[in-house]
Amino acid sequence: MAVREKVFDVIIRCFKRHGAEVIDTPVFELKETLTGKYGEDSKLIYDLKDQGGELLSLRYDLTVPFARYLAMNKLTNIKRYHIAKVYRRDNPAMTRGRYREFYQCDFDIAGNFDPMIPDAECLKIMCEILSSLQIGDFLVKVNDRRILDGMFAICGVSDSKFRTICSSVDKLDKVSWEEVKNEMVGEKGLAPEVADRIGDYVQQHGGVSLVEQLLQDPKLSQNKQALEGLGDLKLLFEYLTLFGIDDKISFDLSLARGLDYYTGVIYEAVLLQTPAQAGEEPLGVGSVAAGGRYDGLVGMFDPKGRKVPCVGLSIGVERIFSIVEQRLEALEEKVRTTETQVLVASAQKKLLEERLKLVSELWDAGIKAELLYKKNPKLLNQLQYCEEAGIPLVAIIGEQELKDGVIKLRSVTSREEVNVRREDLVEEIKRRTGQPLRIC
């Protein structure tokens, strides 16, 4: 949980830095709201039992609820984030971080704006978050649905095969081109020449120079859709350079992300593993964030079919939790599960009243303090409690100290002790724990 809080803190801080509002939606939606939005994946939706009322299903993602929210409130623009759990009756592979209940962290910008500015900000946000989390080097692959569709068209893929060829091409980050080609030709009935033409394109990746190159490509430049996509990507790269993140972005023609509702730019962030040998390219070890533009979704909810263009991103936090947990374990870093600053302890018996009074004073002053729920605890046990919980300070009440009007303040790690006057104790604790002097 402590890991989770830290990760969310970094993410939310970034969303807020970019001026996003936050919303929340119910954990279940009317079944009809989710119907027809997820294609084949619809069989993975959790339904609620028909108990005589409305038919309900647990939300499968945060994007469809967002589109429903926009249409329901007739909103034409909003910049919002939403962090919540979603539910999928998947085959869980929990060792690989695949759960049936898991968090999604979405950020979306909805509205009619000048091209590619919000899209560029989404990529900037993705890079800021992944850098701040310090989970290693990463790369953001970028492509465009229109370029993919245009490319398939000029290679000779029939319309009906588009989606299925898309999902084959998408596997290129995990398997070799040979395997992908075999799947397309052997299983999906694609002509080998067509597959080869596709191969010439999808194995390419690079920066804005690749965009320029493709704009000059004799076949691709004949395709209107592809031209639109390439034009937008060129503009996007200009903005990304101004944002200082162009070195993290790769235009990758094999990126063909799953969900049907993307209509324009699509992107996916992968963590890089340091290559075994110098000169080798770093390998992607798994996606940690993804997103794209989806201009048609809200229109599916609006009674008049009014469109609200949207672009957004989703951070794969569950994977990030595992990575951070592993890192902490490797470093053998102790993770504190509380924020307690001082334990109020007693050195002798019959001092419970004094402890209760003192701990109450500390709480009222906004200091995070605890005491053991024992009338006459041994000092050693109280010190041990501090060590286990990582509490840095102990305020020890003793009979002699009471007479002298002082409290003994002890550092748990260094074991140094100092007598502090009762009236100065609050200030002294705040000074040592770096807390501002006003009430927190």
Add this chain to the structure above:
Amino acid sequence: MAERAALEELVKLQGERVRGLKQQKASAELIEEEVGKLLKLKAQLGPDESKQKFVLKTPKGTRDYSPRQMAVREKVFDVIIRCFKRHGAEVIDTPVFELKETLTGKYGEDSKLIYDLKDQGGELLSLRYDLTVPFARYLAMNKLTNIKRYHIAKVYRRDNPAMTRGRYREFYQCDFDIAGNFDPMIPDAECLKIMCEILSSLQIGDFLVKVNDRRILDGMFAICGVSDSKFRTICSSVDKLDKVSWEEVKNEAVLLQTPAQAGEEPLGVGSVAAGGRYDGLVGMFDPKGRKVPCVGLSIGVERIFSIVEQRLEALEEKVRTTETQVLVASAQKKLLEERLKLVSELWDAGIKAELLYKKNPKLLNQLQYCEEAGIPLVAIIGEQELKDGVIKLRSVTSREEVNVRREDLKTGQNRDFNFYYGYFIDYYWQKWPDTTPFSYKALGA
């Protein structure tokens, strides 16, 4: 298209004919015949597309939280969590559903209000009804004998929602519990201390905490002559609010209304928190029936949300839904590049900044955006200022402007970059102190 329009007209006319016949109380056969014609016509028309749109709504008894409601919710949770942390509580989370058998037999009559999931071939599941039973299951499952934890999450009850009175089917619970074998009444006292700290910090008015003990109640009923079998019934009559049976000590905090006349006792206007000791629950989950004594409290946050929202409306306080500190704006056209560069530098320095997603926005529109969103500062880029190497920093409320040298900001890169930018924004913020965003005034934190 014209065919369809003609058909629709025919349907309309036939419909009117049928209605007319019914009004005239014509013979049943005649009506049936005409209705038959109507249905045939409708069938030709095909599905009525305009009626195919489904109802755009959230499920009954649930609601979305708009940004404004989220701002209130965040602040309330912030006060509550701060207090729990101050008392050294850890935090846990559990799944939204439990195995149906985990929840069975724990809620008495209320069991019929549990949401079940459809049997889709796997385990039988139900949505959690509260956070206490999952907590007891967590303790028994992990063989824990002591923990001090808080848990804030939504729970689900197929109640008859009275949303105007804040009764929902999906709602938040804020639980704090101390489990373990300790010397008597110390953790119980801390729970009450926490309840009082939270209700004071929220500044929602005077409150009173009523305390009683199940053993005193039972003893009292006994000596008054209530038969054992009637104990629970009499109890629920006596107890208007709590549905869960706490075994030993029960307490509740009620908000007080200032009495109309001096000398009158303040009236309770509704419970905002409750809790008590429940030593037998964990034992119901433990295979050996091992008991883990527990005492805890639950804050009724939904009621508190409404109270705070009402108070803000009454005070007509503007609620900010973002924390943006500065909008990066341009005074003339063709300055998008400069805006993108500057806003990026501000983000990299940790400053909360925005820009309009327009290539050539009008300055007036940019200023208006700030006013609506409550953004206190604008950093204006202009052609002349660019030549002079400055940025014009403007306070949205006071409208004062000052030129800040871009040169200085650039050399800041050699020093502590973040600190410099933070300092630059904070300095001007202090210059115009009325620009602090809403957050803390209404909630007194």
